Amino acid sequence: MEPLEAFAANVRRIRTERELTQEQLAELAGLHMTDIARIETQRRDPGVKVIAKIAYGLQVPASSLMVGVEHSPS
Numbered sequence: 001m002e003p004l005e006a007f008a009a010n011v012r013r014i015r016t017e018r019e020l021t022q023e024q025l026a027e028l029a030g031l032h033m034t035d036i037a038r039i040e041t042q043r044r045d046p047g048v049k050v051i052a053k054i055a056y057g058l059q060v061p062a063s064s065l066m067v068g069v070e071h072s073p074s
Contacts, residue, residue: 004042006068007051012040014058014065029057 001009015025015036022036029036030053038044039054046054055062 001068001070003066003069004045007046007065008040008042010065010067011036011054011058014060015040018058020058025054025057027057029053031057 011025015022020028022040023033025031026033026036031050035044035046035050036054039046039050051062051065055065058065
């Protein structure tokens with residue numbers, strides 16, 4: 001799975017497992033709800049700071065948001 005696709009799917013999965021709305025996650029992460037919506041639909045490629053904020057809001061390690069990313073051989 002591509003990095004952005006995996007990240008988006010993990011954010012959505014963890015958010016719904018915690019029974020949070022996009023608005024609630026945005027508030028917990030200090031982001032705008034449209035940022036969460038764009039990330040979950042792969043219309044926004046978040047930077048490190050945003051990834052850290054989302055991980056904080058979901059109360060998970062940032063690495064858990066990258067589970068399922070395929071790594072290409074160098």
